[in-house]
Amino acid sequence: MARVGVFICHCGANIAGKVDVEAVSEAAINIPGVVYSSHQKYSCSEAGQKVIIDAIKENRLDRVVIGSCSPKMHENTFRKTVQQAGLNSYMLEIANLREHVSWVTADKDEATKKAMDLVKAAVGKVSFAKPLTPGQVPVEKRALVIGGGIAGIQAALDIADMGYEVVMVEREPSIGGRMAQLDKTFPTLDCSACILSPRMVDVAQHPNIRLLTYSEVENVNGYVGNFNVIIRKKARFVDERICTGCLECMGKCPLKKKIPNEFENGRAPRGAIYVPFAQAVPKVPVIDKEYCRYLLSPDPDKVEVKEGEKKPKRKCGVCAKVCTQGAVDFNQQDELISEKFGAIVLATGFNLFDHSKYGEYGAGKIPDVITALDFERIVNSSGPTEGKIVRPSNGEKPKRVVFIQCVGSRDEAKGVPYCSRICCMYTAKQAILVREKLPDAEIYVFYMDIRAAGKGYEEFVLRAQREYGANYVRGRVSRIYESNGHMVLKAADTLVGMPVEMDDVDLVVLATGSIAREDSVELANTIGITTDNHGFISEVHPKLRPVEVPREGVFACGACLSPRDIPDAVATAGAVAAKVGVLFSNDILMSDPMVAEIDPLKCAACGACVSVCPYSAITMEEFRGKKFAKVNEAMCQGCGTCSAACRPGAAQLKGQTDEQILRSIEAVLQW
Amino acid sequence: MDKLELQLRAKAIELLEEGEVSIIIGWGPGWNSTKATPVFARDGETAEKLIFNPFCFNNLSVYLPRISEKTAIIAKPCDAGSIVALLAEGKISRDNLYIIGVACQGIVDPVKLEAAVGSIDDATAACLEGDNIVVEIDGEAKQVSFAEVALDRCMSCNQQNNVFSDVMVGEPVQPVVGEARSVVPEDAGAAWWRGFWSKEFDRCIRCYACREACPACYCRDNCAVQALRERWTGPRLDAQEALMFHAQRAMHVAGRCIECGACERACPVGIPLTLLHEQVGKAVKKLFNFNVGEKVDERPPLETFRKEELESGH
Numbered sequence: 001m002a003r004v005g006v007f008i009c010h011c012g013a014n015i016a017g018k019v020d021v022e023a024v025s026e027a028a029i030n031i032p033g034v035v036y037s038s039h040q041k042y043s044c045s046e047a048g049q050k051v052i053i054d055a056i057k058e059n060r061l062d063r064v065v066i067g068s069c070s071p072k073m074h075e076n077t078f079r080k081t082v083q084q085a086g087l088n089s090y091m092l093e094i095a096n097l098r099e100h101v102s103w104v105t106a107d108k109d110e111a112t113k114k115a116m117d118l119v120k121a122a123v124g125k126v127s128f129a130k131p132l133t134p135g136q137v138p139v140e141k142r143a144l145v146i147g148g149g150i151a152g153i154q155a156a157l158d159i160a161d162m163g164y165e166v167v168m169v170e171r172e173p174s175i176g177g178r179m180a181q182l183d184k185t186f187p188t189l190d191c192s193a194c195i196l197s198p199r200m201v202d203v204a205q206h207p208n209i210r211l212l213t214y215s216e217v218e219n220v221n222g223y224v225g226n227f228n229v230i231i232r233k234k235a236r237f238v239d240e241r242i243c244t245g246c247l248e249c250m251g252k253c254p255l256k257k258k259i260p261n262e263f264e265n266g267r268a269p270r271g272a273i274y275v276p277f278a279q280a281v282p283k284v285p286v287i288d289k290e291y292c293r294y295l296l297s298p299d300p301d302k303v304e305v306k307e308g309e310k311k312p313k314r315k316c317g318v319c320a321k322v323c324t325q326g327a328v329d330f331n332q333q334d335e336l337i338s339e340k341f342g343a344i345v346l347a348t349g350f351n352l353f354d355h356s357k358y359g360e361y362g363a364g365k366i367p368d369v370i371t372a373l374d375f376e377r378i379v380n381s382s383g384p385t386e387g388k389i390v391r392p393s394n395g396e397k398p399k400r401v402v403f404i405q406c407v408g409s410r411d412e413a414k415g416v417p418y419c420s421r422i423c424c425m426y427t428a429k430q431a432i433l434v435r436e437k438l439p440d441a442e443i444y445v446f447y448m449d450i451r452a453a454g455k456g457y458e459e460f461v462l463r464a465q466r467e468y469g470a471n472y473v474r475g476r477v478s479r480i481y482e483s484n485g486h487m488v489l490k491a492a493d494t495l496v497g498m499p500v501e502m503d504d505v506d507l508v509v510l511a512t513g514s515i516a517r518e519d520s521v522e523l524a525n526t527i528g529i530t531t532d533n534h535g536f537i538s539e540v541h542p543k544l545r546p547v548e549v550p551r552e553g554v555f556a557c558g559a560c561l562s563p564r565d566i567p568d569a570v571a572t573a574g575a576v577a578a579k580v581g582v583l584f585s586n587d588i589l590m591s592d593p594m595v596a597e598i599d600p601l602k603c604a605a606c607g608a609c610v611s612v613c614p615y616s617a618i619t620m621e622e623f624r625g626k627k628f629a630k631v632n633e634a635m636c637q638g639c640g641t642c643s644a645a646c647r648p649g650a651a652q653l654k655g656q657t658d659e660q661i662l663r664s665i666e667a668v669l670q671w
Numbered sequence: 672m673d674k675l676e677l678q679l680r681a682k683a684i685e686l687l688e689e690g691e692v693s694i695i696i697g698w699g700p701g702w703n704s705t706k707a708t709p710v711f712a713r714d715g716e717t718a719e720k721l722i723f724n725p726f727c728f729n730n731l732s733v734y735l736p737r738i739s740e741k742t743a744i745i746a747k748p749c750d751a752g753s754i755v756a757l758l759a760e761g762k763i764s765r766d767n768l769y770i771i772g773v774a775c776q777g778i779v780d781p782v783k784l785e786a787a788v789g790s791i792d793d794a795t796a797a798c799l800e801g802d803n804i805v806v807e808i809d810g811e812a813k814q815v816s817f818a819e820v821a822l823d824r825c826m827s828c829n830q831q832n833n834v835f836s837d838v839m840v841g842e843p844v845q846p847v848v849g850e851a852r853s854v855v856p857e858d859a860g861a862a863w864w865r866g867f868w869s870k871e872f873d874r875c876i877r878c879y880a881c882r883e884a885c886p887a888c889y890c891r892d893n894c895a896v897q898a899l900r901e902r903w904t905g906p907r908l909d910a911q912e913a914l915m916f917h918a919q920r921a922m923h924v925a926g927r928c929i930e931c932g933a934c935e936r937a938c939p940v941g942i943p944l945t946l947l948h949e950q951v952g953k954a955v956k957k958l959f960n961f962n963v964g965e966k967v968d969e970r971p972p973l974e975t976f977r978k979e980e981l982e983s984g985h
Contacts, residue, residue, distance in 0.1 A: 601893070602893040603893075604889055604890040604891070604893060605762065606760050606761075606762060606889070606890075607760060607761045607762075607970075607974075608760075608970075608971075608974040611970050611974040611975060612974055612975075612976075620761075625739065645973075645974060647890055647895060647923045648890040648893040648894060648895055648898075649893075649895050649898050649901060649903075650893065658898075658901045658903075659900045659901050662901055662902065662903070
């Protein structure tokens with residue numbers, strides 16, 4: 001027979017103020033199996049823990065129920081306490097008398113009665129508890145960083161500097177990400193490329209970092225400390241080991257002015273063989289197989305040739321001819337690389353809202369209505385206009401420039417209710433850049449609210465208004481349209497309550513908001529984690545665990561979590577590095593023993609558990625001709641889904657078995 | 672009919688002789704002509720016993736999970752549906768299985784037959800002649816329309832000739848045409864059902880024959896209702912515990928039950944279990960738009976999660 005001890009905590013007045021703790025403690029002694037019951041002011045205090053330890057020893061208790069705050073607060077504390085007294089730390093059950101009772105029940109009598117019931121349930125459950133032992137798993141001290149923007153770069157550098165090996169996977173031909181596309185950064189007006197490119201070079205040269213650009217993660221298996229990842233290295237058609245980065249090939253590509261360059265947001269052309277921008281890392285071109293005339297022409301070896309006819313030749317191939325190193329290799333194939341990692345860092349960044357959804361702003365059809373990212377490229381000296389601010393329609397200098405904020409932010413009708421956080425600031429920055437390049441231009445900024453929370457941010461916006469003469473108008477622009485070759489803008493100034501109509505607007509810059517990458521949900525599914533409604537990666541806890549995601553050993557930083565600026569992206573990247581460092585400081589990890597277990601004798605081999613397991617932790621095994629399901633304890637996260645799906649009850653969650661749950665229900669109903 | 676049976680036997684003997692399979696599962700004559708019984712033939716002599724007629728009510732797929740050798744099974748549409756469901760769950764292997772399909776006009780409901788012709792315990796002969804079932808009892812031939820005594824389920828069946836199989840034996844057939852005679856009033860609500868089942872389950876003796884006859888109930892002795900530690904169902908013999916058992920079984924076969932009615936026909940006290948499984952089946956169909964026994968590569972809906980389900984609010 002079990003010997004259960006019950007300890008009721010007052011939690012000062014937190015519990016005792018609503019629950020008659022004395023009565024609960026007295027009633028508990030009558031529950032079958034309970035041989036000791038007491039109450040204390042603060043169970044979690046050192047004195048309180050000593051009372052528990054002494055009582056366990058004196059009364060030869062083998063199980064303990066503590067009626068206190070939520071197990072989220074002090075379960076670990078009390079597990080250690082009972083362990084100190086010589087019990088297995090899982091012979092403990094906590095009845096949550098604070099969050100579940102005193103804080104949420106108005107009536108004192110009802111609260112006391114509910115507290116008694118919860119104690120009964122806990123006694124019923126702990127009576128059938130079994131000692132559990134954590135498992136041990138080794139840690140592969142290598143990290144995978146997915147995404148080579150500023151967040152990924154920072155995380156990779158920090159982890160590599162700790163002495164751990166890092167593999168960085170970037171989907172584009174070069175690392176750099178969004179920050180590489182920007183001209184200046186707020187609020188200091190540093191040149192973005194100038195502060196970013198040294199970091200990019202550091203990544204390329206770091207002895208602990210292996211860079212895989214033009215690559216994507218295909219599959220993730222395994223568990224914390226032991227992930228198996230398959231990476232697809234897309235065919236680049238240029239041998240990275242040989243190419244010297246002379247870029248002679250790019251100049252000779254017959255398509256060099258034909259293909260819109262994604263890096264320039266489509267505002268400048270590139271060839272079929274290209275590096276996206278001058279400071280690209282690695283400075284090795286890729287051949288775009290969607291456009292390359294050589295690759296699109298039929299392979300002579302595969303074409304049937306009639307007698308008397310000549311074998312057709314491949315088209316073009318100029319890049320291969322001009323390459324002095326012979327680095328162009330049209331036969332390159334996608335390569336699948338399988339690697340083992342202990343931790344995975346997501347730094348996949350963000351996209352910008354597609355303003356064609358705003359019909360009132362011309363739905364992307366008016367040439368002089370551009371996005372903020374277009375503006376960044378236009379104002380950049382290496383951009384399509386070499387830094388001259390001109391109207392895309394006629395190449396003339398604009399005299400009247402209008403910025404519109406919150407395009408695809410704080411707009412529930414467009415499905416983006418959240419604030420993108422960066423637009424107020426970059427709009428102020430862009431207004432300043434306009435003034436610097438066009439001293440005579442009129443500048444208007446239409447805004448909803450100015451959100452400038454950050455070091456030096458508010459001052460920066462005020463500078464844009466006072467020193468640089470940007471006219472801030474509070475109100476939403478209702479319509480932009482073209483009339484007789486002029487752009488007309490209609491809005492309301494909500495501070496004075498007057499409609500505004502502007503003729504002769506030369507350039508409109510839309511502050512498009514941040515959205516999740518269109519394939520973020522797919523990536524989350526590949527890795528086995530979740531996203532929020534908008535596709536941003538969900539963190540475990542937004543405040544206390546902001547860079548951890550619900551799959552252990554996976555971390556996220558930067559704008560894939562939510563819209564954020566460069567300082568925040570870099571800060572979270574550093575935080576991720578610290579978390580990875582903590583993980584890698586262990587040679588062996590203790591796994592939570594409260595995982596699923598499948599009784600092979602009861603298993604009907606129906607495979608329901610295999611099908612429902614969100615962590616792919618269950619596989620079908622065979623022994624002497626009998627099939628049964630088996631749980632990989634290191635991969636199991638203890639969610640209990642298999643246990644719910646198992647018809648014969650073979651799958652049980654240790655520490656939360658069907659028997660324990662049923663007996664705790666019975667305890668409430670019967671005792 | 673005779674011709675079909677000869678073809679069945681010939682096919683079975685051919686498969687055995689060629690060593691394609693080592694066992695044939697089919698139906699043979701039972702202890703009386705209205706009760707066909709399962710036959711397990713390992714040799715030509717036993718295979719000569721194989722028959723098929725409207726009295727072959729057992730769902731033979733129930734035996735498949737217990738057999739690991741190369742097997743040929745004779746399957747009517749219901750049996751084939753169960754086979755597909757078992758394949759979908761990965762419970763049986765297609766490689767080890769040869770399915771001999773037979774078209775089915777309908778199966779005789781023994782309860783209806785007894786109601787029409789009196790006790791059939793002493794029937795000496797029974798067959799389908801044209802549109803009538805003819806039963807010989809005490810030397811007297813009694814005749815009743817097939818439509819009157821066929822299973823309710825067969826009236827709404829549209830799979831007569833659509834059998835998942837490796838080979839079809841016999842000719843395509845026309846379905847039996849008649850009307851199902853439901854005891855359930857159209858406006859039956861929760862209260863009616865509660866009353867109905869507490870009356871029906873009061874008779875249940877918990878012999879678990881329903882479970883043993885069911886192809887989806889392959890957990891056998893590990894069945895949750897027999898879990899001694901958990902005690903999901905108490906040992907008392909009363910309507911309440913019986914309801915717990917049957918409700919649990921209905922939930923466990925939800926999305927996996929093809930509603931063949933094997934459970935009901937196995938029940939020694941005549942509990943109309945098909946009604947229970949039909950109700951659950953309707954809910955599954957509505958919630959998940961899933962037809963049991965249709966696809967061999969789709970797991971039961973309660974074991975899978977599709978994103979559309981979240982979006983549709985189910």
